[in-house]
Structures are given as C-alpha cells and as structure tokens.
Amino acid sequence: MSQFVVFAGLTGLIVGSFSNVLIARLPEGESLVRPLSRCSVCGTNLVWRDNIPVVSWLLLRGRCRMCDSRISWQYPAVELACAAIWAAxxxxxxxxxxxxxxxxxxxALLPIAITDARHYIIPDRLSIGGLVAGLTLAFLPGGQTPVSAVLGAAAGFGVLYVVGWLGEIIFHRPAMGGGDIKMLAMIGALIGPVGALLTLFIGALLGAACFGPRALRTGQLVPFGVFLALGAALAFLFGDLILEWYFGLLSR
Structure with missing residues (x-):
C-alpha cells in the first residue's frame, strides 16, 4: 500500500507539472506540445534538468538559469498540491x-480554478475532456453507473443553463458563462446528479458570500468556476454528511 501511495504521489507531481502547462497555454490558445517549456521572460527553452517538478525550482532558487528572472511560486505549489491530492x-x-x-x-478542477481566477475563462478542453473521462469511468465496476453519469452531466448542464437564462432576463445582461455550464456538466459526469446539484448550491453560497453584494452593485465579473471547484471538492468528500445534516434540519 505504501508503495502505491508513493507511486500515486510521484504521478501527481507529473500531472501537476502538466497542469502548469495547461494554466499557462490554454488561455493564450497555444499548443500544449510545441514549443517546449521555456522561460516566460527570456524565452529560453528549458533543458531537462530545469524541468523536474519542484526539485528544479528549489535548485534554481526560483530563478531562471539564463536571465535570473523570478519563476512564479505557482509552479511548485501546483505540483505539490497535485502530488498531495493523488497521494491522499x-x-x-x-x-x-x-x-x-x-x-x-x-x-481538472485545479487548472480550471486558477485559469478562471486569472482570466475569467474556463477552457473547453478541460471541461469537455473531464466530461468524456467521467462518462468513460462510469463503465468501470465499483463506481457510479453510466446512467448516473449521464444524468449528472445533464443535470449540471441543464440546471445552470436555466439559472443563466433566468438571470439574463432579470438583470438584462449575461448572468452565466458557457464555461461554467460545461464545467458543471463535467462535475456531474464524475460525481452524479445529486453531487452536481450540491456543487451548485455550495458554490453559489460561497460565491454570494465573497462577491454577491459588490457584483450586483458594480457589475464586477465573478470567477464562478473557482466556487464551483470548491463546491465540487466539498460535495465529493462530504456530500453524504452535508445531505444528512440538511435533511436532519428539515425533519426537526
């Protein structure tokens, strides 16, 4: 078991390194394959020893070998976060x-949340890729059924589409981005229809608490994907407990 945990953690490091590529390139519409990893300041291609997850950043002390510009702490942070999640x-x-x-x-959620927080966009390649993965995973024994995955995707897409449509009628401006809708469809495919609805409920509460009054007053954009990501994580880990607590309140 310990060997499996270590293997999963190392795999997570690699996935985290690729997540950084997604975060940097998808918003710019760049290829994920070419060109090779490079310094964002001087454009120098990174050699293999400068591209080892976490280790290279530490050895280089967070600076480019060629131009000495700072390398964002985001890179090791995302890599370590993915490693911790996979190992856990x-x-x-x-x-x-x-x-x-x-x-x-x-x-899928980690690069989506960071990209949405920075650019207010949710790349379709991440949402649709996760949707396909969720629907495919449902055919494996031991998880949710294919019917549950399809219903989850439909519930996530449909409910948020209706919310956006109603919001546009009420506020006379776009109330929900298409990226959010596809993201919740992906979440539903992975955790089912109840999980998708719980994700939306939690995400809406968190988003309203953080941005609600200010967004209504100023029209400020809200990176709702960040709150959907948090809601999905809570729904996946504690969904049964949250529902048990909620229905317990109703039965009093």
Whole structure:
C-alpha cells in the first residue's frame, strides 16, 4: 500500500507539472506540445534538468538559469498540491474507481480554478475532456453507473443553463458563462446528479458570500468556476454528511 501511495504521489507531481502547462497555454490558445517549456521572460527553452517538478525550482532558487528572472511560486505549489491530492486519494481509497474519480476531478478542477481566477475563462478542453473521462469511468465496476453519469452531466448542464437564462432576463445582461455550464456538466459526469446539484448550491453560497453584494452593485465579473471547484471538492468528500445534516434540519 505504501508503495502505491508513493507511486500515486510521484504521478501527481507529473500531472501537476502538466497542469502548469495547461494554466499557462490554454488561455493564450497555444499548443500544449510545441514549443517546449521555456522561460516566460527570456524565452529560453528549458533543458531537462530545469524541468523536474519542484526539485528544479528549489535548485534554481526560483530563478531562471539564463536571465535570473523570478519563476512564479505557482509552479511548485501546483505540483505539490497535485502530488498531495493523488497521494491522499491513494491512501484513502487504494486502487479503486473512487480514487481514480477523485484524482481526475481534482486534476481538472485545479487548472480550471486558477485559469478562471486569472482570466475569467474556463477552457473547453478541460471541461469537455473531464466530461468524456467521467462518462468513460462510469463503465468501470465499483463506481457510479453510466446512467448516473449521464444524468449528472445533464443535470449540471441543464440546471445552470436555466439559472443563466433566468438571470439574463432579470438583470438584462449575461448572468452565466458557457464555461461554467460545461464545467458543471463535467462535475456531474464524475460525481452524479445529486453531487452536481450540491456543487451548485455550495458554490453559489460561497460565491454570494465573497462577491454577491459588490457584483450586483458594480457589475464586477465573478470567477464562478473557482466556487464551483470548491463546491465540487466539498460535495465529493462530504456530500453524504452535508445531505444528512440538511435533511436532519428539515425533519426537526
């Protein structure tokens, strides 16, 4: 078991390194393959020893070898976060479909949340890729059924589409981005229809608490994908407990 956890953590480091590529390139419409990894300041291609997750950043002390410009702490932070998530999933659920669902969900949500926070966009390649992965994963024994995955995707897409449509009628301006709608469809495919609705509920509460009054007053854009990501994580980990608590309140 310990070897599996270590293997999962190392895999998470690699996934985290690729997540940084997604975060940097997808908003710019760049290829994920070419050109090779390079310094964002001087444009120098990175050699293999400067591209080892976490280790290279530490050895270089967070600076480019060629131009000495600072390398963002985001790179090791994302890599370590992915490694921790993958290792935690392996430790919690072992080699199971739930473990695989957890790491797929997290590996999609992390770059989505960071990209949305920075650019107010959610790349379709991440949402649609996660949607396909969720629907495919449903055919493996031990997880949710294909019917549940399809219903989850439909619920996530449909409910948020209606919310956006109603919001546009009420506020006379676009109230929901298409990226948010596709993102919730992806989440539903991975955690089912109840999980999708719970994600929306939690995400809406968090978003309203952080941005609600100011957004209504000033028209400020809200990176709702960040709150959907947090909601999905809470729904995946604590969904049953949250629902049990909620229905317990109703039954009093």
């Amino acid at each position: 999933a392996a430790w919690s659920w072992g080699p199971s479909v739930r473990s695989l669902s957890a790491v797929l969900l997290a590996s």
